[in-house]
Amino acid sequence: MNAVNQHADRLRAYVAALAIAFYRSFAFPTAETLRRWALAAVVVNAGITVTGAAVRLSGSGLGCPTWPRCTPDSFVPAHNDAHGPVNMSIEFGNRLLTFLVLAVAVACVIAALRMGHRNGGERRPVLVRLALLQPAGVVVQAMWGGLVVRTLLNPVTVSVHFLFSIGMIAAAYALFARSAEGDEPARRLVHRDIRTLGFAMVAAVLTLVVAGMVVTGTGPHSGDQAASRFGFDIETVVRLHSDLAYIVVGTTFALLFALHVSDAPGRARRAALGLLLVELAQGVIGYVQYFLAVPALLVGVHVLGSTLVWIAALRVVYLMRTRDPIAPATAERPRVRQAVA
Template sequence: MTSSNSLTNQREHLFRRLALLTVIFIYLLILAGGIVRSTGSGMGCPDWPRCFGRWVPPTEVSQLPSNYQEIYGAKLKGEVEFNAVKTWIEYVNRLLGAFAGLSVFALLVVSIPYLQKDQRFFYGSLISFILIGLNGWLGSRVVATELAPYLVTLHMLLAILVVFALLYVMAISYTGRVAVETIVTNKASVNRILFWAMIFSVVQVLIGTQVRESIDEVIQRIGYSERYRWIDSLDFRFYVHRSFSLIILVFHLAVIYQLRKNTTTKGLLSQLTTALLALVLIEILTGVVMAYFAVPAAAQPIHLTLAIVILGIQFTAMLMLNADQLLKNRAVQQPHYSKL
């Protein structure tokens, strides 16, 4: 192997690892965002990008000016009460956002040499960088508007798009290097079922944000101490959300059935769809836990993060199902299969 080929392989290995690390950072950021929402820590830092005017937030109220409520309460109608736990939860969320942004930027830099080989690496990384920058700005608007529900929902949708963009470039980098089953017949049917499973999952996430907003409305009426009454106080959106999960489960069962029926070997697609089914069942279980056990705070971020993980695996499975299309512009002389 020539030194040139060795350098290329090292660069591709670095790109793949960095893309995977970046996706992990994004999912940790989504989990942190769920924790912020479930603990009511969204205004733990009433200003942005600093927190109570500091780059490192305080740990006790004595570190703040005596009139801090007057200083930071102007835009919050005077409702500022320092809570160290909530402040640091929000601060850690912001730190993860910064690390995720730096990771996406590093991926963009590493992708520059691919401009002459496969421009999809660079432009996919560039789109990821633009989207995460836009989402960072949107996060500041969420704080400025005191957690406006429509901005919180848009904030989440942009995070999903960042995940999709990163998974796309990662899928390109792994295409031809992982074993993917060949669909003997009915590939179009499998594609169609998987596509609608993903669409319904996005709809389910959006309905879930509506349910979360309705919970916020209930909290304003009866408070945090009455958690056991939250579910009974919800409107029709909760029941739509609960029933929709069964539709998504049926679609995933259909995908697994079609794959087993139309493939003769087992590979990445089989692994991904099996993982999807397991995650959908766990997702339903966490929903049951929230519905019948007074919406425990720990279950909420897990429920949200699992939903985004499911979307990511669905998107990856669709890309791998159409790996032959991804290979059109990618020169892979001798496929080398390796573990992710």
């Protein structure tokens, strides 16, 4: 019995510590706590991107056939002859995840607004602007989601919906990276041409993602029988997507080679290697799903892979430059007192 009580006491202490840390992340935010909220924003935006694909892959794209209500008469799933309860629950569940993304977005804004310079107490506008992109993006995504429903999952609106998610991930990662840095101009850690190659790699990855959206809008798994499709030849768009994948892998390999021969910082080299490995795994999944007639589960894994490739590509370019961190206030105060004395 004593052991049970001790375990309960440790659990209560752990929960209390979490609650205090959660409160301090708002009341007394630091660069580290803002960085954690930004990382949470990256995770939840990536997560809702994958769950959104799961909605389509399960045939639940119109599980809630209206917007903002789930049915014409209810905000929550209700009996509907055209859609089963499972499909309605899946689509409604994905809509509810929007509130989690919004909560994290608001947390980023609060932390950025309350966090000032360590030694000056001034608000950092760049962090506030990057943080504000999160709730603004959620609102845009929600409104666009209504358009997706009202256009009966038109592949153009569905593709743009996914592209917005990619943009929100990029904004969240920018906040994650900048929260640990100061506001001085960025300094390159690699040769200028290597940095340019990194930007070209990111552009190639983004082009590959767009091509993947065209493949998705042309092939099966439309999300609902009422959904329309692009009128492209599926073999042609798949071949184009594969060719772009080879370009991305080749560009990444060239970047990795350049980083190694130029003795670039280890973090940048490891990030490029990680990106290459994720791309190769993504390629394997792509070929397997193609030869297995595009099963829904593997398509979902492929969407997750594309999201991870995008995040890994962003990580590489951010690690090829740096800014000096904000000097801690405790490091400045002793010098001020000494000067006065």
